[in-house]
Amino acid sequence: MREINPNETEKLYDCLEALAKHHNQVSVFFKGDYPQIPSEQKIVQFGKELAEGRSRIAVIENEHKVIGFCKINTDGSRGIVEYLVVLDQERGKGYGAAFMDWALNAFRKLGINEIDVKAVYGNEAIRFYEKYGFRERSVILTLKR
Numbered sequence: 001m002r003e004i005n006p007n008e009t010e011k012l013y014d015c016l017e018a019l020a021k022h023h024n025q026v027s028v029f030f031k032g033d034y035p036q037i038p039s040e041q042k043i044v045q046f047g048k049e050l051a052e053g054r055s056r057i058a059v060i061e062n063e064h065k066v067i068g069f070c071k072i073n074t075d076g077s078r079g080i081v082e083y084l085v086v087l088d089q090e091r092g093k094g095y096g097a098a099f100m101d102w103a104l105n106a107f108r109k110l111g112i113n114e115i116d117v118k119a120v121y122g123n124e125a126i127r128f129y130e131k132y133g134f135r136e137r138s139v140i141l142t143l144k145r
Contacts, residue, residue, distance in 0.1 A: 023120045080116050
């Protein structure tokens with residue numbers, strides 16, 4: 001695992017596309033709505049956030065190909081696990097746990113004790129986050145016309 005710099009964000013494209021596909025499969029009410037922001041735009045946004053020091057991104061690679069990444073942000077005294085993605089074929093190998101340990105350790109070093117994570121309704125990742133002590137704080141409802 002290593003952290004990437006702003007000029008490496010294009011390496012995340014395949015993971016972002018795989019995440020959108022996964023969300024379209026597991027979403028209970030909004031299948032087909034992902035990605036909400038095109039992956040190309042997210043990659044540019046990620047680069048800016050890294051350059052400004054607002055985010056950190058760790059990747060795991062296999063033969064120079066990113067097979068998963070974790071993006072964390074800070075907002076004052078609050079931490080946000082914005083993305084934690086492991087490609088389907090690489091799941092079950094402990095990469096998700098490695099990313100979560102990296103994120104929680106990074107927040108601890110910054111003195112951040114309140115951390116948020118969002119997950120698509122219907123995503124099995126919710127149980128993964130609950131194992132780390134995350135609990136529902138609020139529910140966001142969306143009306144789509």
